Amino acid sequence: MRILSTAPHIRTRRTTKTIMLDVLIALLPAAVAGIVYFGWQAAVIIAIAMASAALTEFVWYLIEHKVWRGGRETLRAFAVQFDFTSLVTGLLLALCLPANIDGWYMPLLGSIFAVGVVKMLFGGTGKNIVNPAIAGRIFLFISFTAMTVYPAANFGPLLDDNLAIWQTNSNPPITPTWTPQDALETGATQLGNIFNLKPVLSNLDLFLGTGVAGCIGETCKLALLIGFVYLCVRGVVKWYLPVLYIGVTGLFAVALEGFNFVFFLPSILSGGLILGACFMATDYVTTPKSTLGNIIYFIALGLLTAGLRKATGMEVVSFCILLMNFLVFLIDLAIKPRPFGYVRAKKEAKK
C-alpha cells in the first residue's frame, strides 16, 4: 500500500522533539553554572523538578488514555508522543528557584502545578495559555511567603547614591536551615566565603554571577548567553526578540532614572531578566504568531518590566511575562496578514 497525502511529500527533519532537545541543551550551561555556584542543592532541585514534571505528564497521560484498558500499548504510545516539553518546563522552573529553599517539596509542588494544572489541564503541549514554568514559579512565590523574602528570589543589586553597584539583598546563605532572621544577624555568609564577596560589585561580577544573589540559573549571564547563541544558531529563537526585550528594559529603566546611563548595565544584568527574556518569554506557545505581533509583545514586556521594577522595587520579570501571556490572544486577533503584493485600498476621490 502506498502512502497517500497532499503535497508536499518531503518534510524537514526538525520536529517538536528536536526543538525541545535544543532548548534543553541550551539551558545546560546555565544549569552547570548554577550547580558550580550553589552546590549540590542546586543539582537536587533541578533533578526533582525535572523528574516530577515528566512524571506528572506521564501519570496524566496514563489516566487520560485509560492505561487499565490499553496496558503496554498505552506506555508505548506515551513514549512516541513524549516531546520533552515537560522536561524543559521542569528545568526552567528549577533554574528560577533559589538554591536555598526550605525543602524538596517545593520544586515537586511547583512542577506538578506547572505541568498538571497549567499545561495538561488546558490540553497539553501547545494548548497552555501561560508559560508553565513561569506559572509554577509564581505559584510557589505566592504560596510560600518565605520565598518572597528570600533575597535570592528577589531583585538583585541596585545602585547606591554614588552610582556604584551594591547588593541590596545580598548574602543569601546556602544552608537549607537558613531563615530571613539569620540574614539580618549574619554579615558574612557561605556564598561570601566561597567568592570572597565584595560589598560592591562590578558589572563584570553581575555578568559572571560571581558573588551575586539570585536564583540557580539566572546569576551567570555568560552561561545564559552561550545557550541563547546556541538557540539562535539552531534557528529556535529569533535573536532580535530577546535583544529587543532586554534593550527596551534597559533603556526604559535609564529613562525612568532621568536618562542616567549608568543604570543601563545593572538593570539588564541583574535579576532574572536575561533568563526570562531568552528562555521564558520566547516560549513559542505563549507568544504571538506573527513577527509584528512578537515585536509588539517584546517591546511591551520591556516597558512593563522596567516600569514595574521601578514601582515595586522587586524582581518582576516572571509577573510581567505572565501578564503579557494573557494578552497574546488579543495581539493575535489585532494582526491580520498582509499578503505579498497587497495593495492598500485607495480611498475614493472626493467629488
Add this chain to the structure above:
Amino acid sequence: MIIKPRAFFRGVHPDGHKSPTAGLPAERLPRIAEAVIPLSQHAGAPAQPVVQAGQFVKRGELIAAGGGAVSANIHASIAGTVKAVEERPDGRGGSMQAVVITAADAQEDAFFAPLTDPSGEEILERIKACGIVGMGGAGFPTHVKLAPPVPVDTLILNGAECEPYLTCDDALMHEKRDEIVRGAAYMAKALGVERILIAIEKNKPAAIAAFEQTELTVVPLKKQYPMGAEKQLIYCCTGRKVPLGKLPAHTGVIVQNAATAFAVCEAVELGKPLIERIVTVTGGGIASPKNLVCPVGAPLSALAEACGGETDAAKLVAGGPMTGAALTGTDAVVTKTTGGFLFLTAKETNSDAPTPCINCGKCAQVCPMHLMPMQTEFYTDAKEYENAAKYGGVLACIECGACTYICPARRPLAQAIKTAKAQLRRNA
C-alpha cells in the same frame, strides 16, 4: 549578460537531492506498446476527442481539439490504432477521459510544415495548433498566455527548477540551449517584447555558463524554494510585485517555462506538436534514476522498467516533491506537464503523524506570500472558513507547500488551506 537578482526573504531550503540525475543526458524511453493520452492535461476545459476507436493515427496527428477559450489541442504521441476513447484510472484514485492508442510497428510522423521567418500571428497560430501548454506544472495554454490583455515589456524564461529532485529542465537547458533561445525569440516576437531574461538557480552553474554566451540576459537566482513560483520569480528578476488579484501581465511581465520555449521552437521549426517531454524518474526507491524523453501517454510502469524497476518505494509522486500529487500505483501516465516521477522511500518522505501545533510561527516565517498558515488551519479545523480567509489570508495562497515542509509538528497545513479554499469557493 548577467544581472543580479533581488532577494526575497522567505521560503525554505530543502535538500536538493538532484545529484542522482543532474548532468545525466536525457535518454529516450524504449518504444511503448500502448499510450494512454488524457484529454485534460492543461488548465481550462478538457479537449474534445476527434478520433474514433479503430481509426489509424500517425504520430503528431490531432486526436482531440481544444474545447473552449482556455483549452489546448492534443495530438497522438505514437503512431498506431486508436483502441478506445474511454475512462481510465488516473493513478491518483480517480478516473480520467483518455484516448488509448496501440502502437503500430511502423512509426510515421504527421507534423505541420515548418515555418520560415514567421510573423507574430503565425507563431501564435502555430503554438495554438500544436497544443503547447506551460510545462512547469500548471499547464496553462501558452497561446492564451502569449496574448495578454495589457501590453507587456519583458519575457522571463523560468529555468529556476526550485523543486528538489527534478532535473528535467536542467537536462534540457544543457542539451538544447540554442533551441530554447530561438523558442524564446519566437515567443518574444509573438508578444512584441524586446527584453528576454532567463532565470536559473545557482545550483545549475553549467546552465548559467551556457546561457551567458547567448543573447539572453541571465539572472542567477539564490537556491531557495519557491524561487520558481511566478510572483516570486517576477519580483526577484524585475523588482515588480504582482498586485493581489491581478495577472502577472499587469506588471508587464510574462513568465514561460524553459521547456515551453523548447516546445515552441520545435513547433515553429519542425512543425512538431507537443507530444513528448523530458521526465525525471528519481528517488531513493528506484534502481537507476534517469532523465527520460517520454511520449505523452507513456505509462509510469514503462518508465520504472526503463530505470531498472522500483526497490522499496513507499510513496509515488507525479511531479515535484513539494507540489506533486501522490499516486496510488504505476497506472499513472506522462502528461504535458509531468516534470518527474518520484519513488520516495519511507525515510525520504519523513511522514510522521501530526503532533499538536506549538505555535512556533515557522510556517508564517517561511510563507512566500506572507500569510499565516497556522491561523488558516486553526479556523479550518473549526470550519470557520471566513475567519481562515480573514486571519490566515488563505485566498492569496499559491500552494507551494513551504509551510507544511517546515512545520516541526507535522501539521497538515497545505491540506487545510486547500480545504478552506474549496469551501470558500463553494460558499461564494
